[in-house]
Amino acid sequence: MQKFLFVILVLLLAETGITYAQDPGIPDTVNFGVCQSYIVAEGDSFDGKVRVPLRIFNDEPLENLLICLTWNGPIICDTGFFYGQRLDTNVFGIFDFDNEFKVIGVNAFVFEGEIIPDTGVFLYIVFQAFDTGVAKIDTRSCCFPECPITFADTFTGWRPPFEPKEFELVKSDTIPGDLNGSSRTDLVDIIILVNFTFKSIYQGFLRPAADVNSDCRIRLSDVIYLINFIFKAGERPKPGCAF
Numbered sequence: 507m508q509k510f511l512f513v514i515l516v517l518l519l520a521e522t523g524i525t526y527a528q529d530p531g532i533p534d535t536v537n538f539g540v541c542q543s544y545i546v547a548e549g550d551s552f553d554g555k556v557r558v559p560l561r562i563f564n565d566e567p568l569e570n571l572l573i574c575l576t577w578n579g580p581i582i583c584d585t586g587f588f589y590g591q592r593l594d595t596n597v598f599g600i601f602d603f604d605n606e607f608k609v610i611g612v613n614a615f616v617f618e619g620e621i622i623p624d625t626g627v628f629l630y631i632v633f634q635a636f637d638t639g640v641a642k643i644d645t646r647s648c649c650f651p652e653c654p655i656t657f658a659d660t661f662t663g664w665r666p667p668f669e670p671k672e673f674e675l676v677k678s679d680t681i682p683g684d685l686n687g688s689s690r691t692d693l694v695d696i697i698i699l700v701n702f703t704f705k706s707i708y709q710g711f712l713r714p715a716a717d718v719n720s721d722c723r724i725r726l727s728d729v730i731y732l733i734n735f736i737f738k739a740g741e742r743p744k745p746g747c748a749f
């Protein structure tokens with residue numbers, strides 16, 4: 507929590523001195539793209555990952571953007587990674603979350619230069635799902651500490667419209683690491699994964715099922731993880747997030 511308080515402080519400090527005004531040009535927006543989930547049964551319970559793309563449209567250069575989110579449903583925040591052209595060596599991004607208070611803080615600001623005008627995915631948020639059902643992501647504008655979505659240029663700030671996102675968490679019938687759908691994980695699955703990783707041969711498997719170490723990418727470390735599981739009684743494949 508201490509770390510997150512620090513980020514909230516950064517967010518609030520960053521807001522200090524901003525004069526709110528009408529959004530210049532075309533209205534900027536903040537919304538979400540299609541959420542993807544991979545949830546498997548673990549005995550009587552469920553385990554999985556959900557990837558939520560946060561999308562931003564800004565037609566003017568920005569100096570600062572602040573987004574606070576909250577959620578409900580059977581998910582906890584796991585990680586987030588920035589995406590696209592907006593962050594570079596002079597534009598710094600902070601992503602932080604607190605699962606106890608169900609709050610996510612996103613801040614991007616410039617050391618020099620600007621956050622360029624752009625449209626599309628700005629951040630992927632990855633949640634861990636522990637059940638099926640419905641989840642919803644909203645802003646923190648309504649709650650204490652209030653943290654409205656704010657975009658700002660050098661002189662003024664504005665509050666772009668935001669669309670909350672509700673999505674369904676559905677159980678998958680596949681098993682992590684079972685890439686040929688044989689209902690078991692064995693040498694054949696390793697060969698399929700090796701062919702994909704080193705020869706770019708894709709044999710139609712569900713991608714998150716191949717991300718067996720659940721780091722949201724399919725690569726050599728997944729091959730090693732799967733070999734260790736099958737031949738060395740290593741850790742079981744996890745539901746992945748490489749959608």
Ligand SMILES: [Ca+2]
Binds near residue numbers: 687690691692694695
């Ligand atoms: Ca198999």
Ligand SMILES: [Ca+2]
Binds near residue numbers: 716718719720724728
């Ligand atoms: Ca992986």
